[in-house]
Amino acid sequence: MKEQALAQLIKTGIQGTDISEQDIRQDIARAKTYPFSAYAVDTPYLRLAKELLSGTGILLTAPVSYPLGGVTLETRLDQIAFALRVGADEINPSLNFNAVKSGDFATVLDEIHQMVDAAGDELDVIVIPQFYILTNEEKLRLCETILAGGVSSIKTNGHGSLCRPEDVSLVRREFGDAFSIEASGGIRTTKQAIDLLNAGANFIHTSTAYSVLEDTEKD
Amino acid sequence: MSKLDRKTLASLIDHTELRVDASYGDIRRLCLEASDHGFASVVVYPVNVPLTARLLKDTPVKVTTVVGFPTGAFTIEGKAFEIRDAIAKGAQEIDFVINVGALKAGNHELVRDEMQTMARAAGNLVTKAILETCYLSDDEKRAACRIATQAGIRFVKTSTGFGSHGATVEDVKLLHSAVGKDMGVKASGGIRTTRDALTMVDAGASRLGTSSGVAIVEGLAR
Numbered sequence: 001m002k003e004q005a006l007a008q009l010i011k012t013g014i015q016g017t018d019i020s021e022q023d024i025r026q027d028i029a030r031a032k033t034y035p036f037s038a039y040a041v042d043t044p045y046l047r048l049a050k051e052l053l054s055g056t057g058i059l060l061t062a063p064v065s066y067p068l069g070g071v072t073l074e075t076r077l078d079q080i081a082f083a084l085r086v087g088a089d090e091i092n093p094s095l096n097f098n099a100v101k102s103g104d105f106a107t108v109l110d111e112i113h114q115m116v117d118a119a120g121d122e123l124d125v126i127v128i129p130q131f132y133i134l135t136n137e138e139k140l141r142l143c144e145t146i147l148a149g150g151v152s153s154i155k156t157n158g159h160g161s162l163c164r165p166e167d168v169s170l171v172r173r174e175f176g177d178a179f180s181i182e183a184s185g186g187i188r189t190t191k192q193a194i195d196l197l198n199a200g201a202n203f204i205h206t207s208t209a210y211s212v213l214e215d216t217e218k219d
Numbered sequence: 220m221s222k223l224d225r226k227t228l229a230s231l232i233d234h235t236e237l238r239v240d241a242s243y244g245d246i247r248r249l250c251l252e253a254s255d256h257g258f259a260s261v262v263v264y265p266v267n268v269p270l271t272a273r274l275l276k277d278t279p280v281k282v283t284t285v286v287g288f289p290t291g292a293f294t295i296e297g298k299a300f301e302i303r304d305a306i307a308k309g310a311q312e313i314d315f316v317i318n319v320g321a322l323k324a325g326n327h328e329l330v331r332d333e334m335q336t337m338a339r340a341a342g343n344l345v346t347k348a349i350l351e352t353c354y355l356s357d358d359e360k361r362a363a364c365r366i367a368t369q370a371g372i373r374f375v376k377t378s379t380g381f382g383s384h385g386a387t388v389e390d391v392k393l394l395h396s397a398v399g400k401d402m403g404v405k406a407s408g409g410i411r412t413t414r415d416a417l418t419m420v421d422a423g424a425s426r427l428g429t430s431s432g433v434a435i436v437e438g439l440a441r
Contacts, residue, residue: 017290017316017382018354020324042292044318068239068289070264071301072308078300096266102242133240 001194003216004035009197011182012209013040013061015159021048028052034213037203038090042066043079046086062088062123064115067158069094069130073111080118090124091115094158097130100138105145112149126153126182132161139167140174147178155205157185165199172200190215221417225436226257228416231425233283233312233405234432235262237380243270250274252433260312262428264288265305272309281345283312286337289379291316291351295333302340312345313337314376314405314428319351322359327366334370347374347405347426352390353382360390364397374426378408385409388422395423413438 014027024045031039032053040061041049050060062083065071071079076093083091093115099107112127119125129142146154154171156163163185171179183196184205193204193212206212234253236245246267253261253275260281263271271282284305287298295318302313315337321329338346348367352360367375375394377386385408394404406419407428416427416435429435 015290015292017292017319017351018323019292020320022324023320042290043294043297044292044321068264070237070239070266070285070288072265072268072304074304075265075297075301078304079297082294082297097239098241098243098246098264098267101240102244104243130239 001190001216003213003218006190006193006204006213006216007034007036007209009203010036010193010209010212011038011040011061011203011205012036012207013038014207015040015042015063015066019045021045024048025052031209032056032058034209036209040092043082046083046088050087059089060087062086062091064091064093066092066094069097069128069158073114076111076115077118080115080123084120084122088123090126091119092126092128092155094128094130095142097133100134100142105141108142109145109149112146112151116150124153125151126155126180127151128155128158128184130158131156131163131167132185136170139170143171143175143179147175152178153180153182155182155184162186163196165195168196168199168201187212220414221420223417223420223439225439228420228439229257229432229436230259231420231427232258232416232432232435233260233262233407233426233428234258235380235407235428235430236267237262237264237285237430246270247274250280253280254278256433256436258432259426262314265301265308265310268305268308268310281311282309283314284310285349285379286313286315288314288316288349289381291319291349295336298333299336299340302337306341306344310344312347313341314347314349316349316351316379317363319354322363323354327362330363331366331370334367334372338371345373346371347376348372349376349379349407350394351379351382352377352387353384357393360393361397364394368398368402372402374403374405376405376407376428380408380428382408386419386424388418391419391422391424410435
């Protein structure tokens with residue numbers, strides 16, 4: 001696959017405990033030379049990233065309840081309001097996983113409705129169902145809930161877990177083209193990315209975009 | 220090694236349930252165990268604070284929640300919002316993760332500003348600053364402790380439990396000597412056995428964060 005073609009399907013960024021402003025400046029300086037789809041940073045750095053990415057065509061992704069999803073609905077809405085203020089293009093909310101694992105899909109649905117309302121027309125909403133902690137039955141039930149909530153984009157996992165082609169093909173098999181799927185979690189190589197795209201993913205999320213581009217054909 | 224009785228050891232424990240895939244049933248069990256054993260508090264995600272507060276209403280067990288968790292990579296205003304929201308829902312102790320990236324970049328002004336804002340948002344409730352020691356040099360640990368003592372924080376806490384490692388004896392000793400006698404040290408992350416717990420107490424910990432509290436106190440002779 002050609003490098004530029006794969007780069008356009010990659011959403012990247014650096015997030016995490018020990019990331020500094022300097023790390024973000026250095027990474028964006030390199031990232032902006034590629035036609036990546038989107039770039040994510042943690043909330044303290046959103047304004048900086050917005051400024052540094054301006055004019056590149058790379059979308060700015062704001063995290064919400066990232067990565068573990070344990071915050072209250074009010075906090076999610078506060079983070080969405082912040083994403084709007086800084087001019088982000090899309091948000092990646094993790095969901096209320098305690099509710100999911102308790103079979104409380106009514107609460108999950110209500111929270112999705114409220115987040116969608118808060119995001120309005122300005123922010124694309126891509127929810128994180130966190131597949132690696134779910135049984136197949138829970139994955140499907142949660143995907144139905146996500147659709148019912150008015151969201152049609154998912155990012156399979158948050159930080160720290162492996163995305164498998166089977167997860168992507170499960171969603172395609174059961175839901176056809178209803179979802180845009182951003183495969184995410186432990187994607188480090190070109191082969192992994194291509195296998196996931198072949199399984200039906202629309203985008204690849206990786207924090208190591210350059211290793212994922214390594215085995216592509218350079219222009 | 221310390222000779223504590225079960226009741227005293229239990230009173231040092233923050234009984235913790237921070238698994239992403241925990242259910243409401245797990246929270247109920249956590250609260251039951253905490254009130255049966257006399258733990259200091261339970262630690263839950265903010266989203267579980269209302270249920271927890273309701274279940275522990277008529278007990279001395281406090282409700283602790285985590286803020287800016289686990290990365291600490293959130294705006295100060297965002298963390299302050301989380302604290303006020305959690306308190307409104309019944310949280311009584313706040314364990315917040317500091318902005319580790321800012322500390323490591325030497326931005327002590329931001330770290331101080333954040334700690335002061337956290338203490339103010341929490342009012343007179345107990346605040347614990349999670350340093351996430353696995354990322355820090357000894358100098359960085361000492362700097363964070365110094366800032367915490369000046370900011371009105373009540374405890375420094377070693378770890379989130381989601382980093383590369385949790386509390387070590389060396390870290391607890393370092394934190395204990397750095398904060399002096401008016402602040403506490405909470406050791407957390409990887410504390411699983413009675414021996415682990417007593418070792419941390421000997422090193423200077425006055426609070427223990429663990430999900431193994433029941434095994435820890437039951438491993439002690441009455």
